[in-house]
Amino acid sequence: MKDARRLSRRSVRSERRLFLVDGPKAVEGALGSHAVLHEVFVTAEAQERYADLLAAIPTDVPVRLVEPRAMASLSDAVSPAGVVAVCGLLDVPLADVLDPAPRLLALCADIRDPGNAGTVVRCADAAGADAVAFLGSAVDPHNPKTVRASVGSLFHLPVATAADAAAAVTACRAAGLQVLAADGAGEVDLFAAEADGLLAAPTAWLLGNEAWGLPPELAALADHRVAIPIHGRAESLNLSTAAALCLYASARAHRS
Amino acid sequence: MKDARRLSRRSVRSERRLFLVDGPKAVEGALGSHAVLHEVFVTAEAQERYADLLAAIPTDVPVRLVEPRAMASLSDAVSPAGVVAVCGLLDVPLADVLDPAPRLLALCADIRDPGNAGTVVRCADAAGADAVAFLGSAVDPHNPKTVRASVGSLFHLPVATAADAAAAVTACRAAGLQVLAADGAGEVDLFAAEADGLLAAPTAWLLGNEAWGLPPELAALADHRVAIPIHGRAESLNLSTAAALCLYASARAHRS
Numbered sequence: 001m002k003d004a005r006r007l008s009r010r011s012v013r014s015e016r017r018l019f020l021v022d023g024p025k026a027v028e029g030a031l032g033s034h035a036v037l038h039e040v041f042v043t044a045e046a047q048e049r050y051a052d053l054l055a056a057i058p059t060d061v062p063v064r065l066v067e068p069r070a071m072a073s074l075s076d077a078v079s080p081a082g083v084v085a086v087c088g089l090l091d092v093p094l095a096d097v098l099d100p101a102p103r104l105l106a107l108c109a110d111i112r113d114p115g116n117a118g119t120v121v122r123c124a125d126a127a128g129a130d131a132v133a134f135l136g137s138a139v140d141p142h143n144p145k146t147v148r149a150s151v152g153s154l155f156h157l158p159v160a161t162a163a164d165a166a167a168a169v170t171a172c173r174a175a176g177l178q179v180l181a182a183d184g185a186g187e188v189d190l191f192a193a194e195a196d197g198l199l200a201a202p203t204a205w206l207l208g209n210e211a212w213g214l215p216p217e218l219a220a221l222a223d224h225r226v227a228i229p230i231h232g233r234a235e236s237l238n239l240s241t242a243a244a245l246c247l248y249a250s251a252r253a254h255r256s
Numbered sequence: 257m258k259d260a261r262r263l264s265r266r267s268v269r270s271e272r273r274l275f276l277v278d279g280p281k282a283v284e285g286a287l288g289s290h291a292v293l294h295e296v297f298v299t300a301e302a303q304e305r306y307a308d309l310l311a312a313i314p315t316d317v318p319v320r321l322v323e324p325r326a327m328a329s330l331s332d333a334v335s336p337a338g339v340v341a342v343c344g345l346l347d348v349p350l351a352d353v354l355d356p357a358p359r360l361l362a363l364c365a366d367i368r369d370p371g372n373a374g375t376v377v378r379c380a381d382a383a384g385a386d387a388v389a390f391l392g393s394a395v396d397p398h399n400p401k402t403v404r405a406s407v408g409s410l411f412h413l414p415v416a417t418a419a420d421a422a423a424a425v426t427a428c429r430a431a432g433l434q435v436l437a438a439d440g441a442g443e444v445d446l447f448a449a450e451a452d453g454l455l456a457a458p459t460a461w462l463l464g465n466e467a468w469g470l471p472p473e474l475a476a477l478a479d480h481r482v483a484i485p486i487h488g489r490a491e492s493l494n495l496s497t498a499a500a501l502c503l504y505a506s507a508r509a510h511r512s
Contacts, residue, residue, distance in 0.1 A: 128487025156489040231384025233412040244497035
């Protein structure tokens with residue numbers, strides 16, 4: 001229990017290769033996926049309420065009854081639902097998601113807000129992307145807020161991590177993907193690119209930090225820098241809405 | 257000062273028809289808009305740092321120097337930037353944004369998360385929408401988190417409020433707009449609708465609550481219920497990414 005609580009820290013997660021899966025929806029997502037459950041903590045009340053869910057947990061996974069107070073220390077939710085699983089980390093090396101070559105990838109470089117990151121994963125899942133990669137100094141995809149914001153999608157598609165963002169871009173291009181940087185100052189208009197057939201090729205979308213975007217030297221490594229047209233007076237779009245527009249434009253191009 | 261602090265409460269904002277505009281970017285947005293500034297609070301440090309901004313404030317608007325501690329009580333930002341303006345509420349009656357009839361509207365029904373609401377306003381601005389309306393039990397568009405998440409867009413386009421969501425939908429249709437409900441279970445596919453020319457007409461997009469969507473009786477009042485295709489295993493998209501996809505699909509249809 002004390003060991004599980006320490007998994008709220010990224011360094012402990014990385015060292016022990018474990019993270020916390022909080023709430024019945026997320027635990028259900030983990031159960032229906034390749035994720036490896038190590039143990040489950042549940043309150044008496046949740047044990048009754050989520051009996052069906054708990055019945056689906058493999059018999060070799062220990063289910064431990066805990067007091068609501070102890071549960072609150074495991075969960076960062078405002079109202080903990082009373083069920084938290086300890087699960088093996090999901091991330092794979094980038095090379096694993098590049099062989100065989102995917103059709104559509106989302107590359108999150110230096111994304112810092114865990115909620116944004118989870119929303120991008122959810123979006124990538126919805127748009128039919130093959131995988132998401134977290135590059136450079138991006139937030140840990142196993143951050144509790146990221147897991148929650150992904151609403152199960154973290155368990156639906158492969159998630160890769162790579163510390164060297166530039167090397168990751170090079171690896172994507174070597175695998176036959178074009179890399180398109182989402183960049184408000186980009187030289188290509190997203191929807192013109194869609195109309196011109198530029199999006200038909202297998203694509204990795206390179207998305208930058210929510211506040212300061214992509215470092216110019218990283219954006220320069222992409223095949224094109226693509227801007228979403230701004231018709232009103234907004235200076236830019238937020239990260240997850242920009243990701244949705246780019247990924248769905250590719251999905252349309254790939255399916256038309 | 258004490259009066260200003262009370263504006264963190266919605267009931268006080270509604271009664272006094274005033275709200276707080278927090279941070280130099282937001283104050284700059286207010287200055288370049290139809291918003292009416294009543295007074296400005298600034299710390300000594302911010303007075304120096306944002307001298308240009310403060311110089312642009314009309315001379316009949318009092319600028320009051322406050323201690324950092326008092327500033328912290330006015331701002332709900334983690335690190336207050338040291339400048340907060342008291343400003344007249346921005347919302348107008350729905351009838352005002354329907355005459356003359358707009359081409360593109362976003363109707364936010366019962367949206368509760370202030371951050372989501374602000375992101376929708378930012379998106380609507382970027383997509384070139386003519387206005388945004390907050391319907392039913394939606395969050396107050398003047399909520400500090402909404403103002404912040406809109407990144408200035410709250411000052412860029414008219415924002416209407418209407419307590420009766422059903423009457424608002426009827427009013428939009430009477431003004432010659434088709435009303436399209438964004439609805440994961442909708443009978444029309446968003447991108448098929450775009451290809452078929454359905455989006456060419458002036459449109460009000462009806463967006464529902466982030467957790468439970470649109471009440472069926474409200475969705476039934478729309479001309480069509482439109483679903484964004486989900487290609488992967490996500491159950492749905494989050495509200496602001498769905499709004500971005502719908503509004504930009506209309507923007508493309510209106511500009512092609």
